[in-house]
Amino acid sequence: MNGYSDALVWGIIAALGVGTFYLRFSFLGFLGDRQLPEWALRYLRYTPVAVLPGLVAPLVLWPSGTGGETDPARLIAAFAALGVGVMTRNTLWAILGGLGALYLSLWLVG
């Protein structure tokens, strides 16, 4: 992978593997029946919606496939994926809706 040595890529994979395992093992393994404080739970609830939208926004506006040029077909696909996900609450339908909209609009817009 560009910019990272093989050893560094393996280091990232291993660190992520160990870190994720410890998050999963935390309460089961050594924290036991202790209750998380309410304020901590309140922050934890929002970590996925705090990280993922910010990660995806630049990818939608400046997609790598067009060399960073904003692309109507990809914008339409993005809104379709998000919209289907909100309406159906189902990740699979959202992926299919997004890919369907992508191919349809690529074919229409060219």
Place this chain on the structure above:
Amino acid sequence: MSESAAIRDAYWRGVRHGLPFLLVIVPFGLLFGVAATKAGLDLAQVMGFSIMVIAGAAQFTALQLMGDHAPVVLVLAASLAVNLRMAMYSAALTPHLGKAKTWQKALVAYFMVDQAYALAANEYESHREMSRAAKLAYYAGVCTPVCPNWYVATLVGALVGAQIPPEFALDFAVPITFLAMIGPALRTLAHVAAALVSVVGALALSFLPSGVGLMIAALAAMVTGAQVELWVARRKAVQG
């Protein structure tokens, strides 16, 4: 029903409940295999991700930030932040499985994917009479179709990915996958507010070195979500 029959029964019920999730796991794993291969990881590294991390959203997050040449510490911070929810899963399963043997708990932890947690938590709440052995058997049952197929789908994606022509615009499969995870997560006003702050923040700070703007935006978004939740609760209390 004898205890061993109950355990067998719980295992197969878990398998049946886990099977439909193949519809999510398989396409998701395929996409990860394809995207990771296109990003330049070799086959062992792609499989290393799916076997050692076994968490789709975090794997995609790491992949994306590595593609942007973000500093390692930010790659790890963002990906682990996406996985913080698993500490909540762990806490929620502890009353049921906390007294199991350590090796059993280690296996439960390793396989603690969203689907396993969601099904198990639901099953344990609705069948309070289950023994601990039956609960573990149910969990193992859920993981039997779900987890090995995550590896298999990743492998297939990695092997065929290089042969998929650019007309399929698979570059955009990764953003679509992220968006498909975000939509169902926008459950309340607080979730929507957090997502908006995350988007605006990340775009406004995109001039910063890769990953840095995202971290700041994500922290602001978490605070926003928590504050909006408190605010909504207070309004409800006043009106109620």
